[in-house]
Amino acid sequence: MLKKIILGISIILTGVMLAACGSVDNLSSDTNSSSGSKSKTQLTGQTNSGYYQGVIKNGRYQTSKSRGVSVQQESNQFNIKGFENGLLNISKNQFSTKEYIFQEGQYLSTKQVEAWLGRKSKSNPTGLNPKKSKSTNPKTRTPVYLSQINEQDYMTRTGKSLKLSGMTVGLAINSVDYYKKTQYGPTFETDISNMEVSQHGKEIANQVLQRLRSKKALKNIPIVIALYKQASDDSLVGGNFFTYSVNKQGASKINKWTAIKQKNYVFPLQSSQKGPSQNDEDAFANFKSETQSFFPNLSGVTAQAQYTNGSLSGMNINITTQFYSQTEIISFTQYIQTAAQKYLPANAPIDITVQSTEGIQSFLSRKANEKKFSAHIFNSY
Known part of the structure; x- marks a missing residue:
């Protein structure tokens, strides 16, 4: 069904x-033949x-x-x-x-x-x-x-x-x-x-x-x-x-x-898997290690990576936190903005979503070949 x-x-x-x-950009009006309007x-x-x-x-x-x-x-x-x-x-x-x-x-x-x-x-x-x-x-x-x-x-x-x-x-x-x-x-x-x-x-x-x-x-x-x-x-x-x-x-x-020629992967890879780029795997591993060592209240850091013709064409990173304080969220977002620029691959668009069980807390994004990540922190009122 x-x-x-x-x-x-x-x-x-x-x-x-x-x-x-x-x-909005106004165009001409079209006559509807069935109703005349x-x-x-x-x-x-x-x-x-x-x-x-x-x-x-x-x-x-x-x-x-x-x-x-x-x-x-x-x-x-x-x-x-x-x-x-x-x-x-x-x-x-x-x-x-x-x-x-x-x-x-x-x-x-x-x-x-x-x-x-x-x-x-x-x-x-x-x-x-x-x-x-x-x-x-x-x-x-x-x-x-x-x-x-x-x-x-x-x-x-x-x-x-x-x-x-x-x-x-x-x-x-x-x-x-x-x-x-x-x-x-x-x-x-x-x-x-x-x-x-x-x-x-x-x-x-x-x-x-x-x-x-x-x-x-x-x-x-x-x-x-x-x-x-x-x-x-x-x-x-x-x-x-x-x-x-x-x-x-x-x-x-x-x-x-x-x-x-496209293929999708989840980082970190399972032990039985082999990815197309060791450099990209290492870059994500360093980013994950860095964020988890400074902020222990993280439930998980994973990424979905897409490769086209063997090259990274996009990455979506999901970070699940246990933060409840708005100041913690602000500090964490600012920190991962710096860490992402330092460790993550620069040749592909990357989105980073920070969320808890209560919803999305912040979002970071960067286009391919750009250096800086733009960030938005969601305030709860």
Whole structure:
């Protein structure tokens, strides 16, 4: 049964990446043919060239019609964040933030995406997942491959009007399919190999492209389709995009795929693991040791690191504290700001979240190749 995911955190993060605090940019009014009324279109403004402007219509931000629809409730929140943020990064390589304006997906409805994510059957002929097999054996049954679909629309501005000029669609493919043999019985799992993830993902992508081209508005725009391999529910990191295809105007068949070599790690690594960079591991270990030696009231210091083509492309550090005093939080944040600049790698963006059981206490961030971390301390009133 299809369920909707509550993406509060993800929506907030996307909003931060897209919206600006400046004044909105008014565009021309569009006449609604069905009601005869006029709809006013505005832009959110832009904080800097690294983020897209967003679209506001009739005083409301254009939310996605299909966001959050999944085959099953996602228990690994890292998959959700990695899927949305990674897709946005792929889009930036094809649709410049200086030339294009972001609009949440408006061409795939919730109902349509729900049907596509279902298994193919007499009652659901458009299902992109294979027909259900009679077998319930984890090794012989037919698993569900496609788990999520995310649509992103990219607009260009001509004078005071906007037109759709590009689209990116992300397809999340399961690496593990979880299922029940009986309605209230235990959960079983079917492992899906990398070869199967790639093979079925590409087959599904071709079907999606053909269906998109059948829509009049999408016939002659470039469409990017990217494939994301979901991590298992018990993974401490999210999945990763492994390939994408740029399909020029009118193309209804994918002829070329471009590989993305990404892998995620959790620091400190387990003894059985080997990371791609001993220098990065040592840098994090020194940072962790330094902070824990000066501030003993820490429950844990961990990091999620992503590598693209063997190089560090991002790191998210989580520090869990037992601080209750505001002065302790201020002093600790100031100290780790200095320690992070001293020890952590300088060639990748890094976010540091300091939190306790009561919530986030402070947040530090630095872009790639910048020296200083910006910091914000959350006051409790």
